[in-house]
Amino acid sequence: MYEASGRRGRSRAVADLSFSSAEVTIVHGSLSNDGESMLASDHALLDLCVTPRPANAQGAFAHHRFERLGDILFVPPGHPLQMRWDGAEVQHSIRCELRGRLAQHRFGERMEWTAPRLSAALDIGSQTVRLLLRRLAEEARTPRRDSKLLVGSIAAQLTIELCRYFEEIAEETAHGGLAPWRLRVIDERLEREALPPSLEELAALCSVSVRQLTRGFLGSRGCTVGQYVHHHRLETVKRLLATQESIKQVADAVGFASTSSLAHAFRRATGLTPRQYQQRIWRSQEAAQPLVAVSPVR
DSSP, X not given: OEEEESSOEEEEEEEEEEOSSEEEEEEEEXXXXXXXXXEEESSEEEEEESSOOOTTOEEEETTSOOEEOOSEEEEOXXXXXXXXXXXXXXXXXXXXXXXXXXXXXXXXXXXXXXXXHHHHHTSOOOHHHHHHHHHHHHHHHSOOTTHHHHHHHHHHHHHHHHHHHHHHHHHHHHHOOOOHHHHHHHHHHHXXXXXXXXXXXXXXXXXXXXXXXXXXXXXXXXXXXXXXXXXXXXXXXXXXXXXXXXXXXXXXXXXXXXXXXXXHHHHHHHSSOHHHHHHHHHHHXXXXXXXXXXXXXX
């Protein structure tokens, strides 16, 4: 069982599916202003935030500095994660505890949780992991015949994908990458301005050549600069859409040439049009209003 404590706000589990291989929970709730929380588990725990993370959302494991949280984070067994954020937000998350023997062996006994791996756990940049978590959420919402077999299969695949992800982090660190301060500079630039930066601008900020930037970034984050910027750009779109701005204003703010180009990129990434996403967020905000304060989530 995972535990969450601290100044969090109100939350509820709208769907839950529990087997020996994994427990999947869909959590809807509202986060308090300038909140903080501790997330811990005896098992490997994944959290996919399907709404934007609250402003300035950061996390840190024990004896490590706070870093920006991505939309997918991973909490290794026995490594509590401290989180903090600014402002109040409605947040929906898909959480999955990997409970099988394979996960316990790989993450609890075999994996060495070095500083680079713990840092990488705060922002899992794997589209495969994202899709598998969404598939588990679908099963949690509408369990059917053979759900236990399907969940067990997906849990095993998640375990393998995550092991490969963290093993690659160790290899990339050994072969060199961008220094942590340079990665922070890139993240700060993306947070500061909605318009996407050029490679030349980021290289200048990091005091390296474009070639050094692209090679080092790939070694550090496991994706290209362009992929990372595009993902962050779409996260900015989500945040702006949630503020009820017009889609045209959002497209202009993040540098899309037209609303149609924004819609194409957004639908390709999320499966929803910008309008459908807005409507879903607004309905969720309305549904969250009458929630009564409850004790901290398990």
